[in-house]
Amino acid sequence: MSSDRKKLTTGWGAPVGDNQNSQTAGARGPTLIQDVHLLEKLAHFNRERVPERVVHAKGAGAHGYFEVTQDLTAYTKASLFAEVGKRTPLFVRFSTVAGESGSADTVRDPRGFAVKFYTDEGNYDLVGNNTPVFFIRDAIKFPDFIHTQKRHPQTHLKNPNAIWDFWSLSPESLHQVTILMSDRGIPATYRHMHGFGSHTFKWVNAEGKAVWVKYHFKTEQGVQNLSPSLAAQLAAENPDYHTEDLFNAIESGDFPAWKVCVQIMPLEDANTYRFDPFDVTKVWSQKDYPLIEVGRMVLDRNPDNYFAEVEQATFSPGTLVPGIEPSPDKMLQGRLFAYSDAHRYRVGANHHALPINRPHSEVNTYQRDGQMRPDSNGGGSVYYEPNSFGGPAESPADKPAPLDVTGQADSVAYDHNDHYTQAGDLYRLLSEEERERLVQTIVAAMKPVERDEIKIRQIGHFYKADPEYGTRIAEGLGLPVPQ
Template sequence: MNNNNEVLTNAAGIPIENNEVSKSVGKQGPLLLEDYTLLEKMAHFNRERIPERVVHAIGAGAYGTFTVTDDITQYTKAKLFSEVGKQTEVFARFSTVAKSKGGSDIYRDLRGFALKFYTEDGNWDMVGNNTPIFFVRDPMKFMDFIRSQKEHPKEHWRHDRMWWDFWSLSPESIHQVLWLMGDRGAPMGWRHMNGYGSHTFSFINEANERIWVKFHFTTDQGNKFFTEEQWMQMQGVEPRWATKDLYQAIEEGNYPSWTMHIQLMTDEQAQNFQWNPFDLTKVWPHGDFPLHKVGKFELNRNPENYFAEVEQAAFSPGNVVPGISWSPDRMLQARIMSYADTHRYRLGVNYDTIPVNKPHATKANTPYRDGFMRVDDNNGGRTNYHPTHDEYPEADKRAEDPAYHVSGMAARIELDEEDHYDQARMYYDMLNAEEKARLYHNIAGSLGKCEQQIIDDQMKLFRNVSPELAEKVQQEMAQSEPPKPEPKPATV
C-alpha cells in the first residue's frame, strides 16, 4: 500500500519496474543473468545480517552413511548410486528457518533439511526442508517473505501480524501456510520429521538423457509432532530440545535413519501436467508419480566441535555432481547463486576449503586462487591461468548436461496460474478431524492477534480452500480470549 506516491528504486535511485516477478525466458524457462533488479536484491539480502546465517541460524548436525538399496542406474549416472550396497559418507544439518541464534529449536516453523554427500565426483548438497513445498515461487518475493518472519525493524521482536500481513496478500502461500500451522509445523525434534528436496531437479543417465526428479527422505523413527501447548511449554524448559535429543540419541547408539525415495517425471509428462511441474508451491501427487525407493542414510557420529563442523557447514544447491542437475524452477535457479554468495560473505571466499565443506572422497582441483583466509597450498606453483602450454587440469565432458529447449520473450513474466487452492484443498481434505481441530486452534491463536483487514484478507484465501476452514477458524477466534496488552515498564 502506498499513500505517499513514492517510487521504489534500486540502490542507484533507478526506478524498479516490478518487485515481485523475475525476468525469465518464457513462462517456464530459466531466469536471466541480466535481471539486475533480482541480483541486487538477492546480493543485498545475503549481506543483511552478520555473522550468523540470514536464515536457518539455529541448527544441529551429524555425520553418517548413505547406503544404496535399489538400482536406479537407468535414470542417473551419478556414481554414488552406481551399485546396490554402495556406501557414501554424509553430513546432515537440520535447522529452524526464521529465528536468530539464541532462540528455540522447537517453535512452530519450517525446518531445514540439508545433506552433504561426499562422493568420489565431489560433494552433492541436497538442500531442502521438512515440507515438499514453500510459501513463494518467484525469488523476487523471497527476501520480503523472510523479513516478514524476522524482527520488526523498529520494535525488534517478531509480530504475528507481519507474517499474516504478507501471507494474506500472497495467495500462492496458502498451501504452505496450512502445512505450517498444522501438526507438521512443530515436529518433535529433528529425528521425527521427513526431508524433501522440495524443488524439481533432474537426473542425467549414461545415454545423456534427462528426466525430472523430486527427492524424499522419510524418517524411519516415524513422524511425531508437538501440540501448540507442548512446544510452548518445552521451549521454556529446554529451548534446544531438538538438538539435545539428536545428540544424545547418537551418543547412546540409537542411530536415526531416513529412507530415500524419488519421484520421476518425463519431459512429455511435464508438458501435460495439470500444474506447472517447476512451481515450488506445488507437489507431484503420489498417485500419478509414485515413490521409488533408492536407499537409506543413518547418522552415527556427532561432531567433535560445533563451531568448526556445524556452524561453518555450508550447503549450496549449486553443488550437483555428474548425473544430477537442476530444472527451470525459478526459486531453485536463484538459490544456485544465492547460497554460495551468502557463504562467501559469512565464511569468506574460501569457505569450501573448511574441512567440513571440502570433498572427502576426492581432491578439489579448482582454478581459484588467493582470497581471504586461504590456508591450503593455494595450488602451489601451478600456472594460474588457462589455456596454457604448462601442466593444467583437463575439463571433464562427463559433467556436461544435455541441452533442453527454451523459448520466449525476455520479460518479467508472472507465473499467473490461478491454481493456488487446488492442492491446498487436497491437503486440507486429507486431514482427519483431530488434525483439523488443531489446525483451527493454531491459526486462531496467531491470526487472531491481527487487525481486521488482515483477518478478512486471509479469510478470503481460506474460503477458497474450504468454507469449513474459514468458518471453523472464525469460531475458534471468537471463543479465544483477546490478547492481553503487553505490560508497560514500571515508572520510578
C-alpha cells in the same frame, strides 16, 4: 607442568609462560601493549563469532552415510547412485528457519533438512526442508518474505501484522501455511520428521536421457509432533531440546535413519501435468508419480566440534555433480546463486576448502588467494586456463544436458495459479481432531493482527481452499466469511 602434558602455545606456536596474569608496568601498573599473548587472546575472542546465518541460524548436525538399495542407474549417471550397496559419506544439518542462533528449537517453523554427500565426483548438496512445498515460488520474493519472519525494525519484536499481510497478499503461500499450522508444524525431534528436496531437479543418465525428479526422505523413526503446550514448555525449560536429542541419540548408538525415495517424471509430462511441476508451492501426486526407493541415510557420528563442523558447514543447491542438474523452478534458480553468495559473505571466499566442506575427491581449480586460504593455495602450479603447462582441463563428457528454452526475455509469472486445490485436499485429508487443532492454531496466530482487512483477506484464501476451512477460522476470529 607434568611432562606428559602438551605446552600451551600462541596461535603462531610459541610456548606461553603465563596464561593467568597479564604483563603490567609493576604489580599495580597499567597493562603493557607488548603482551602480545593477551592481545591475541582478546582479538581472537572478539572475532569468534562469524555472522550467523540470515535464515536457518539455529541448527544441529551429524555425520553419516548414504547406502544405495535400488538400482536407478537407468535414470542418472550420478556416481553416488552407481551400484546397490555403495556407501557415500555425508553430513546433515537440521535447523529452524526464522529464529536467531539462540532461539528455541521447539517453535512452530519449517525445519531445514540439508544433506552434503561427499561423492567420488565432488560434493553434492541437497538443501531442503521437512515440508515438500514452500511459501513462495519465485526467488525475487524471498528477501521480503524473510523480512516478515524477522523482527520489527522499531519494536524489535516479532510482527504478526507483517506475517499475515504478506501471506494474505501471496496466495501461493496457502499450501505451506496449512502444513505449518497443522500438527506437523512442530516436530517432536529432528529424528521424527520427513525430509524433502522440495524443488524439482533433473536427472541425466549415461546415455544423456533426462527425467525430472523430486526427493523424499522418510523417517524410519516414525513421524511424531509436539503439542503447542508441550512445545512452549520445552522452549522455556530446554530451548536446545532438539539439538540435545539428536546428539544423545547418536551418542548412545540409537542411530536415526531415513529411507530415501524419489518421484520420477518424464520430461514431456512437464508440459501437460495439471500443476506446474516446477512450482515449489505444489506437490506431485504420488498416485501419478509413485515413490521409488533409492537408498537409506543413517546418521552415526556426532561432530567433534560444533563450530568447525555445524556452524562452518555451508550448503548450496548449486553444489551439483554429473548426472544431477537444476530445473527451471524459479525459486531454485535464485537459490543457485544466493546460497553460495551467503557463504562467501558469512564464512569467506574459501569456505569450500574448510575440512567440513572440502570434497573427499580431488579438487583441481584455478581459484587462488582470498581470506583464510587453509590449503597450499595451489603452490607454484599454473594458475590460469587455458594453458600449455599441463594444468587441469575441462571434460566435455561432463557438460550438463541441453535443455530447450523459448520465449521472450521478460518478468513472467507462472502460468498456473490454482493455489487452493492442494491446500483444500490437505485440509480434507486431516481427521476432525487434526482440523480442530489446525483451526485453533491459525485463529490464535491471527488474533494479534491489528487490521481486520488482513484477516478477512486471509480468511478468503482459506475459504477458497475449502468452505468449511474458511468458515471455521472466520467464526474463531469473530469475522464474516468473505462473499
